Amino acid sequence: MARYILKRVVISVPVLLGVALVLFLLLNVVPGDPITIMMGEHIKPALVESFRARMHLDDPVLVRFVRYITGALRWDFGVSYKLEREVSDLIRESLPHTIKLTVCAALVSWLIGIPAGIVSAVRHNTLADRFFMGFSLLGISLPIFWAGLLMQYVFAFRLQWLPVTGYYSLRYYIMPALVLGWSSAGAIARLTRSNLLETMKHDYIRTARAKGLKETAVVTAHALKNAMLPVVTVMAIQVAGLLGGAVMTESIFGIPGLGRVAVNAIADRDMPLLQGTILFTTGIVIAGNLAADIICAFLDPRIRVE
Amino acid sequence: MDTADNGTLSIKNLSTHFFTRRGIAAAVDDVTLFIPKKSVVGVVGESGCGKSVTALSVLRLVSRPGRIVSGSVSLGGEDLLAKSPAEMRQIRGSRISMIFQEPMTSLNPVYTAGRQVMEAMMIHGGTGKAEARDRTVEMFRAVGIPEPERRFRAFPHQLSGGLRQRVMIAMAMVCRPSLMIADEPTTALDVTIEAQILHLMKELQETFGTSIMMITHNMGVVAEICDYVYVMYAGKIVEQAGVFELFDDTRHPYTLGLLGSIPRHGSPKGRLLGIPGTVPSLLDLPKGCRFSPRCDRAERYCSEREPEMYEVAPGHKVRCFHCSGGSKGGSP
Ligand SMILES: Nc1ncnc2c1ncn2[C@@H]1O[C@H](COP(=O)(O)OP(=O)(O)OP(=O)(O)O)[C@@H](O)[C@H]1O
Numbered sequence: 299m300a301r302y303i304l305k306r307v308v309i310s311v312p313v314l315l316g317v318a319l320v321l322f323l324l325l326n327v328v329p330g331d332p333i334t335i336m337m338g339e340h341i342k343p344a345l346v347e348s349f350r351a352r353m354h355l356d357d358p359v360l361v362r363f364v365r366y367i368t369g370a371l372r373w374d375f376g377v378s379y380k381l382e383r384e385v386s387d388l389i390r391e392s393l394p395h396t397i398k399l400t401v402c403a404a405l406v407s408w409l410i411g412i413p414a415g416i417v418s419a420v421r422h423n424t425l426a427d428r429f430f431m432g433f434s435l436l437g438i439s440l441p442i443f444w445a446g447l448l449m450q451y452v453f454a455f456r457l458q459w460l461p462v463t464g465y466y467s468l469r470y471y472i473m474p475a476l477v478l479g480w481s482s483a484g485a486i487a488r489l490t491r492s493n494l495l496e497t498m499k500h501d502y503i504r505t506a507r508a509k510g511l512k513e514t515a516v517v518t519a520h521a522l523k524n525a526m527l528p529v530v531t532v533m534a535i536q537v538a539g540l541l542g543g544a545v546m547t548e549s550i551f552g553i554p555g556l557g558r559v560a561v562n563a564i565a566d567r568d569m570p571l572l573q574g575t576i577l578f579t580t581g582i583v584i585a586g587n588l589a590a591d592i593i594c595a596f597l598d599p600r601i602r603v604e
Numbered sequence: 605m606d607t608a609d610n611g612t613l614s615i616k617n618l619s620t621h622f623f624t625r626r627g628i629a630a631a632v633d634d635v636t637l638f639i640p641k642k643s644v645v646g647v648v649g650e651s652g653c654g655k656s657v658t659a660l661s662v663l664r665l666v667s668r669p670g671r672i673v674s675g676s677v678s679l680g681g682e683d684l685l686a687k688s689p690a691e692m693r694q695i696r697g698s699r700i701s702m703i704f705q706e707p708m709t710s711l712n713p714v715y716t717a718g719r720q721v722m723e724a725m726m727i728h729g730g731t732g733k734a735e736a737r738d739r740t741v742e743m744f745r746a747v748g749i750p751e752p753e754r755r756f757r758a759f760p761h762q763l764s765g766g767l768r769q770r771v772m773i774a775m776a777m778v779c780r781p782s783l784m785i786a787d788e789p790t791t792a793l794d795v796t797i798e799a800q801i802l803h804l805m806k807e808l809q810e811t812f813g814t815s816i817m818m819i820t821h822n823m824g825v826v827a828e829i830c831d832y833v834y835v836m837y838a839g840k841i842v843e844q845a846g847v848f849e850l851f852d853d854t855r856h857p858y859t860l861g862l863l864g865s866i867p868r869h870g871s872p873k874g875r876l877l878g879i880p881g882t883v884p885s886l887l888d889l890p891k892g893c894r895f896s897p898r899c900d901r902a903e904r905y906c907s908e909r910e911p912e913m914y915e916v917a918p919g920h921k922v923r924c925f926h927c928s929g930g931s932k933g934g935s936p
């Protein structure tokens with residue numbers, strides 16, 4: 299087991315480096331001088347030169363990449379052009395909001411998605427199944443901005459139960475968490491249902507029944523552990539995705555999370571900030587995949603040995 | 605059966621149908637079958653003739669769209685079809701246990717072999733964990749699993765096919781059931797392992813006095829282990845007899861065909877006689893005798909009326925007009 303985890307960790311290092319390199323090339327080598335893009339066409343050449351020197355933009359790309367990576371390892375992503383502050387500080391400030399939103403949304407998604415999927419599978423083709431699957435489909439297909447605005451209209455404007463936007467207490471996170479959680483719950487519920495239905499067809503389920511186990515024990519002890527393997531992977535990737543910033547939700551509900559930082563960086567052509575947030579997000583996604591692999595290895599002994 | 609004692613399984617006029625979109629398939633059609641205490645009774649027939657569905661009907665584990673539509677199943681005089689689901693669960697795994705064809709897939713891959721065997725005992729025996737553990741290891745030893753303590757902690761993928769089937773047998777025997785249903789327990793195994801497993805089952809049957817319902821399509825297995833045999837064709841019993849009688853005085857053309865498909869001493873090397881044609885679809889059964897389209901002795905009346913079970917000798921019954929005793933070669 300320890301060896302398996304170590305192997306997974308070691309494998310993810312080159313993946314992260316590879317992604318970082320591609321990202322760096324995309325942002326630095328593609329045609330178009332970032333300074334002119336950033337400061338406009340009519341800037342004085344002397345100013346451009348001093349800027350280039352200050353940012354070491356005239357060094358070879360590889361040198362700049364190595365400098366960037368070694369910096370990132372020390373939690374140093376450079377300085378934001380626009381805000382003239384450390385990128386790492388900007389990430390650190392926005393991260394708590396994103397984490398709060400992620401935790402709330404993931405809780406909503408799991409607490410609704412997994413039970414809904416189980417009920418739908420056990421009672422498949424019944425009214426309950428149809429209801430949950432319809433609910434999931436809606437969650438998956440409704441655009442976030444639409445669901446968000448609808449909720450704001452109903453719960454904040456009409457019923458006045460919840461605040462419209464902001465991030466001052468947990469109450470502010472209820473609506474964004476519901477909006478985000480609903481859409482991920484949809485995916486989780488459908489995946490749980492289809493996997494559980496598939497697992498229930500296996501011979502060992504018949505063995506468990508022939509042993510005299512209760513149907514609830516057959517489902518929870520014997521089927522669910524097998525059926526959850528792919529679901530766990532999706533759950534981990536979803537959480538990683540949420541941690542990378544829920545751009546749309548954060549914008550609608552005025553939460554200054556990572557997503558907002560990244561969007562502002564794009565709008566401001568703030569290369570170091572954009573690069574930093576994307577690299578950070580990539581790291582989280584890779585860590586999420588790693589976590590999924592490790593959890594699956596705990597659930598399934600067959601994965602551990604290979 | 606009036607003389608039903610504790611170990612006897614009695615199936616009377618059992619019909620189990622599958623209600624599919626394309627029609628009703630009578631997978632088990634009016635089957636009557638007895639398994640006396642401490643005996644090994646074979647159920648033979650080609651693939652799809654309803655052997656597994658008969659077995660699953662006994663445990664009431666036929667899954668949708670299948671359903672038992674009529675008949676009775678009783679164990680030691682108790683009507684199993686009248687039991688509540690909770691009462692039925694008490695019986696499964698403790699008084700009737702079942703071994704399946706595929707040892708590779710019949711064990712749950714995410715739990716250890718020991719845990720899966722222990723589980724059966726802990727639901728039924730009310731035994732504590734430590735005792736269940738000890739008895740499982742003991743059972744592993746009894747079914748010939750080498751290094752039982754180590755195998756207790758092994759996951760199914762770490763065991764060979766033969767060992768997994770031994771684990772299944774341990775699971776089936778650990779609660780000392782009065783009946784063990786073995787659904788083609790050796791089909792997926794190679795010949796030497798098959799012989800070992802059959803030997804083991806016979807041995808366990810003798811030591812624990814468990815009856816065995818041995819489902820197979822292999823007449824060799826029947827000869828090896830069974831006391832009495834039922835031959836099934838397309839959902840119906842077509843011949844039943846004691847094992848010696850069945851081999852020495854085979855009556856039904858279908859049974860003859862099945863016997864022809866095992867290579868025996870004296871028969872030309874490697875030649876399998878087999879049976880011409882294929883099993884009919886249950887949704888589109890031939891008129892009259894179900895075997896008539898494939899039968900080399902079929903007469904016109906065979907495809908017009910369905911034959912009954914005729915008793916040709918004590919304990920030997922055949923569903924064939926050509927065996928209707930009194931009226932020799934009898935037309936109906
Ligand atoms: N889930 C199902 N849906 C529809 N029909 C079914 C279903 N399961 C079984 N049947 C029908 O029941 C018949 C008997 O199946 P059964 O599994 O008992 O055959 P078997 O004699 O055990 O064959 P095998 O030697 O292949 O195991 C099949 O021919 C099929 O038509």
Ligand SMILES: [Mg+2]
Nearest residue numbers: 655656657787
């Ligand atoms: Mg079968």
